[in-house]
Amino acid sequence: MTIAARYHDGETAAVHDVHLGYERLDDGGTLLIRRAGTGDVLARWPAETLSQRPARRGEMRLASSAAADGARVVVRGDTEIGRIGATLPILAERRQRERGRQVRLALLSTLALASVILAYVFGVPLLASRLVQLVPPGWEEAIGETVAGQMEAALGDAGGLALCDPDPASLANRAIARFAAEAMAGTGAPFTLDIRVVHSDIPNAFALPGGRVYFHSALLREARSPDEFAGVLAHEIGHVVHRHGMEQLISTAGTGALIGFILGDMTGISVAAGLGATIIDARFSREAEREADRFAADLARRLDYQPAGLAELIGRVGQDNDFTRALALLSTHPLTGERLAALSEMGRERPPGLVPPFTAAEWRAIRAMCDGPATKSKP
Amino acid sequence: MEPQRAAPVVFTGTRLGLGAVLLRGYALMVPTIGIYRFWLATAKRRFYWGHTELGGDALEYTGTARQLLVGFLMALAVFLPLYGLFFFLSTQSTVTAVIGYGAVAVLLWFLSGYAAYRARDFRLSRTLWRGIRFDQAGSAWGYALRRFLWSLLTLVTLGLAYPFMAGNLWAYRYRHSWFGNRQFAFEGSWKQLALPYYLAWLGVVALAILALVLFVRSGRLDSPFAGDPAGYLWLALPGAAAFVLVTLYRAVEMTRMFSAVRLGAAALTLRITLRGLLGQYLLFGLALVAAYLLLALGGAVVLGVVAGEAFVGGGIDPGRLMASMQSSLVTLLAIVFGYLLVFAAFAFVSELFLGFGFWRLAARGASVTGLDSLADVRARAEDKALAGEGLADALNVGGY
Numbered sequence: 172m173t174i175a176a177r178y179h180d181g182e183t184a185a186v187h188d189v190h191l192g193y194e195r196l197d198d199g200g201t202l203l204i205r206r207a208g209t210g211d212v213l214a215r216w217p218a219e220t221l222s223q224r225p226a227r228r229g230e231m232r233l234a235s236s237a238a239a240d241g242a243r244v245v246v247r248g249d250t251e252i253g254r255i256g257a258t259l260p261i262l263a264e265r266r267q268r269e270r271g272r273q274v275r276l277a278l279l280s281t282l283a284l285a286s287v288i289l290a291y292v293f294g295v296p297l298l299a300s301r302l303v304q305l306v307p308p309g310w311e312e313a314i315g316e317t318v319a320g321q322m323e324a325a326l327g328d329a330g331g332l333a334l335c336d337p338d339p340a341s342l343a344n345r346a347i348a349r350f351a352a353e354a355m356a357g358t359g360a361p362f363t364l365d366i367r368v369v370h371s372d373i374p375n376a377f378a379l380p381g382g383r384v385y386f387h388s389a390l391l392r393e394a395r396s397p398d399e400f401a402g403v404l405a406h407e408i409g410h411v412v413h414r415h416g417m418e419q420l421i422s423t424a425g426t427g428a429l430i431g432f433i434l435g436d437m438t439g440i441s442v443a444a445g446l447g448a449t450i451i452d453a454r455f456s457r458e459a460e461r462e463a464d465r466f467a468a469d470l471a472r473r474l475d476y477q478p479a480g481l482a483e484l485i486g487r488v489g490q491d492n493d494f495t496r497a498l499a500l501l502s503t504h505p506l507t508g509e510r511l512a513a514l515s516e517m518g519r520e521r522p523p524g525l526v527p528p529f530t531a532a533e534w535r536a537i538r539a540m541c542d543g544p545a546t547k548s549k550p
Numbered sequence: 551m552e553p554q555r556a557a558p559v560v561f562t563g564t565r566l567g568l569g570a571v572l573l574r575g576y577a578l579m580v581p582t583i584g585i586y587r588f589w590l591a592t593a594k595r596r597f598y599w600g601h602t603e604l605g606g607d608a609l610e611y612t613g614t615a616r617q618l619l620v621g622f623l624m625a626l627a628v629f630l631p632l633y634g635l636f637f638f639l640s641t642q643s644t645v646t647a648v649i650g651y652g653a654v655a656v657l658l659w660f661l662s663g664y665a666a667y668r669a670r671d672f673r674l675s676r677t678l679w680r681g682i683r684f685d686q687a688g689s690a691w692g693y694a695l696r697r698f699l700w701s702l703l704t705l706v707t708l709g710l711a712y713p714f715m716a717g718n719l720w721a722y723r724y725r726h727s728w729f730g731n732r733q734f735a736f737e738g739s740w741k742q743l744a745l746p747y748y749l750a751w752l753g754v755v756a757l758a759i760l761a762l763v764l765f766v767r768s769g770r771l772d773s774p775f776a777g778d779p780a781g782y783l784w785l786a787l788p789g790a791a792a793f794v795l796v797t798l799y800r801a802v803e804m805t806r807m808f809s810a811v812r813l814g815a816a817a818l819t820l821r822i823t824l825r826g827l828l829g830q831y832l833l834f835g836l837a838l839v840a841a842y843l844l845l846a847l848g849g850a851v852v853l854g855v856v857a858g859e860a861f862v863g864g865g866i867d868p869g870r871l872m873a874s875m876q877s878s879l880v881t882l883l884a885i886v887f888g889y890l891l892v893f894a895a896f897a898f899v900s901e902l903f904l905g906f907g908f909w910r911l912a913a914r915g916a917s918v919t920g921l922d923s924l925a926d927v928r929a930r931a932e933d934k935a936l937a938g939e940g941l942a943d944a945l946n947v948g949g950y
Binding site for chain 1 (some may be wrong): 562563567581582583584585586589596597600601605606607608610611612615616619630633637644678679680681682683729730924925926927928929
C-alpha cells in the first residue's frame with residue numbers, strides 16, 4: 172500500500188509530504204511513514220498504537236501513542252481513507268471503543284443528574300421544612316414586611332390594602348385576636364399573628380412569612396357562618412405556623428438553582444428559571460395546602476367547632492363566575508377533587524350542632540367590619 | 551528579503567453541515583437532561599477548527615467533553631455560594647436588595663474577565679496546527695483586574711477611554727500567546743483606534759442629541775406614554791444609524807487589531823468589512839423572525855389541541871391557561887416543550903447566522919505572510935493544568 176499523506180512529527184511545525192506503507196509482522200503490523208521522493212523512513216508507528224482523531228469529512232487524521240503528542244498523519248480522499256480502514260481494522264475498533272466510553276460518560280452523568288433531580292423533587296419539602304427551622308424568626312418577619320409592601324402595592328388600589336376596621340379594640344378585632352391566640356396556643360410557633368381584614372373585591376385570603384394574614388372583604392361577604400370564616404382563617408394560620416411562606420421561598424430558590432444547572436446558566440438571571448420553577452414548585456405548594464388543611468381541621472377539633480366550613484366556603488367561591496375564580500382563592504388554593512374529598516371527610520367525622528367559634532354578637536360585628544368606608548391602612 | 555506571498559486562510563465548512571451538528575446535539579440534549587451540551591460544544595468546535603485550514607493544513611481541536619464537564623462542576627463550587635447570596639439578597643428590603651444585586655453584578659463583571667481569559671487559554675492550548683499546539687501564558691487574575699479597572703475608567707469617561715483599553719487588552723492577550731515555543735507579538739496600539747473610535751463616538755452622541763431634540767420638539771415630553779406608540783417609530787431611524795456606526799467601528803477595530811498580530815516573521819492580515827458584518831446581522835434578524843413565526847404558529851395549533859378551553863373569543867385567557875396547566879399534564883408538557891423550543895430556536899439561529907457567519911467572515915478575510923518561517927517552531931509541553939473552561943461556561947462568555 173502506498174498512499175500520499177502529510178506528516179507532522181509533533182516536534183517541529185515542518186510539513187512532510189510522505190507515502191504511507193504497511194509492514195506486516197508476526198506481532199502485528201506497522202505503519203511506515205516514508206518521505207515522498209526519497210523513500211527514507213521518517214517514522215514507524217505500530218498498528219496497536221494508532222488512533223483516529225476527529226477531522227472533517229474526506230480527511231483522516233492518525234495519531235500514535237508511541238509518537239509525540241501532536242504528531243499526525245493526514246490523509247485526504249475517500250478512496251485513500253477507505254484503503255487505510257481496510258488495512259487497519261484496529262482503527263474502527265478503537266473508534267467504537269472511544270464511542271462507547273463517551274456514551275457511558277454521558278449516560279453516567281445523565282443518571283447522576285436525574286438522581287439529583289429526583290432527590291430534589293422528593294427531598295425538598297423535607298429539606299425545606301428542616302432549613303426553615305434554621306431561619307431566625309426575626310429574619311422571617313423582616314421578609315414578611317418586604318413581601319407585604321409588594322403585595323399591597325400589587326393588589327391594593329392606590330393606597331395599598333385598606334383595613335376594614337383600624338380600631339384594634341373593636342369587638343370584631345378583639346374576637347379575631349382571641350381566636351388567633353387560641354389557634355397559636357401550644358403550637359410553639361415563634362410569631363405573633365397580625366390578622367388584617369381588608370377592603371378588596373377579590374375573594375381571597377393569604378398568609379405571609381412572619382405571621383401576617385390578610386382576609387379580603389369580598390371573601391368575608393361570602394362567608395355564611397362563623398365556622399366558615401374561622402375555617403379559612405385557621406387554614407391561613409396553619410400556613411404561618413408551618414412557616415410555608417419561608418419554606419416556599421427556600422424551595423423556589425433551590426429549584427431555580429437546579430434549573431440553572433440543567434440549562435447550564437448558573438447566573439440564574441435568565442427567565443429560564445421562572446417557568447420551570449413555577450411548575451416544580453406547584454408540587455410543593457399542594458403539599459403545603461394539605462398541611463394547612465390538617466391544621467385547620469385539628470384546630471376545629473380543639474376548639475370544638477364545625478370543620479366543614481372551610482370546604483364549604485372554598486367550594487362556594489369556586490362556583491362564582493370565571494373571572495373571580497381565576498384570580499381568587501382557587502389560584503392560590505387550588506381545590507382539587509382529592510382535597511375537597513379530604514375536607515368533606517373531616518366534616519363528616521364531626522357531629523352537627525357544635526359550638527360556633529364566635530358568639531352571635533361577635534359574628535355580627537365581624538360581618539359588619541367592612542361595611543364602613545375604606546380607610547387607609549397603617550403604614 | 552523578498553516580499554512574501556500571503557497564504558489565505560481557507561474555510562470549508564457549510565451552514566448545512568453545522569446545522570446537522572447542532573440539530574443532533576439539541577435532540578440528544580432532551581434525553582440527557584441537558585448534559586449533552588458539553589458534547590455539543592466539543593462537536594461544534596471540532597467543526598469550526600477542522601474546517602479552517604492555513605497553508606494546506608487544517609486546525610485540530612483536541613479538547614474533550616469530559617474536560618468541559620469537569621470544569622463546569624468546578625465552576626459550580628464558585629456559583630452555588632453566589633447563588634445563595636442572591637437568594638439571601640432577594641429576601642431583603644428593596645434598598646438592600648438593589649445595592650446587593652449591584653455589588654454581585656460588579657463581582658460577576660470582574661469574574662467574567664477572568665473567565666474569558668481562562669476560556670481563551672483553554673481553547674488555544676487545545677488547538678493543534680501542523681502538530682504544534684498554541685498556548686496562552688499570563689495571569690488570568692491580572693487580566694481580569696486590568697480589564698475591570700479599564701472598564702471602570704471607560705465608564706467614568708463616558709467611553710472616551712475605550713481605545714486605550716482596547717489597545718491595552720489586545721496587546722496583553724497576544725503578547726501572552728504562544729505557538730509552540732514561539733511567542734506572538736502585537737504591533738497595534740490605541741493610535742490605530744483613536745480616530746475611528748472618536749469619530750464614531752461623536753456620531754453616536756450627535757444622533758442621540760438629534761433624537762432628544764426631535765423628541766422634545768414633538769411635544770410628547772409632558773405625557774410620553776399618551777398617544778399612539780407608532781408615533782415613536784421615527785426614533786428607530788437615529789437608532790439604526792447609530793447601530794451602523796457602531797458596527798462600522800467594530801469592523802475597523804477587528805481589521806486593524808487582528809492585522810497587528812505577528813508570530814516571529816509571520817504576519818496576520820485580516821479584513822472585515824462593514825457590509826459583511828451588517829449582512830450577517832440582517833440575515834440573523836430575518837432568520838429569527840422566520841423561526842419565531844413558525845414556532846408561534848405551531849405553538850398556537852398545539853395549544854388549541856391540548857388546551858382548547860383557554861381560547862376565548864379569539865384570545866387566550868391566561869387564567870384558564872394556568873388552570874389548564876395545573877390540571878392537565880399534556881398541556882403542561884406542551885408548554886414546557888414549547889418553552890424549550892423557543893430557547894433552542896434562538897440558540898440555533900444565532901449559532902447558524904452569527905457564530906458561523908462571523909467565523910466564516912473572519913476566515914475568508916484572513917491571510918498570513920511568512921508562513922515558511924514557522925517551519926522551525928518547536929513543541930512545548932502541553933498545558934494540562936486547565937480543567938475545562940467551566941467558569942466561562944457558567945458565565946456564558948463562551949463564543950465558539
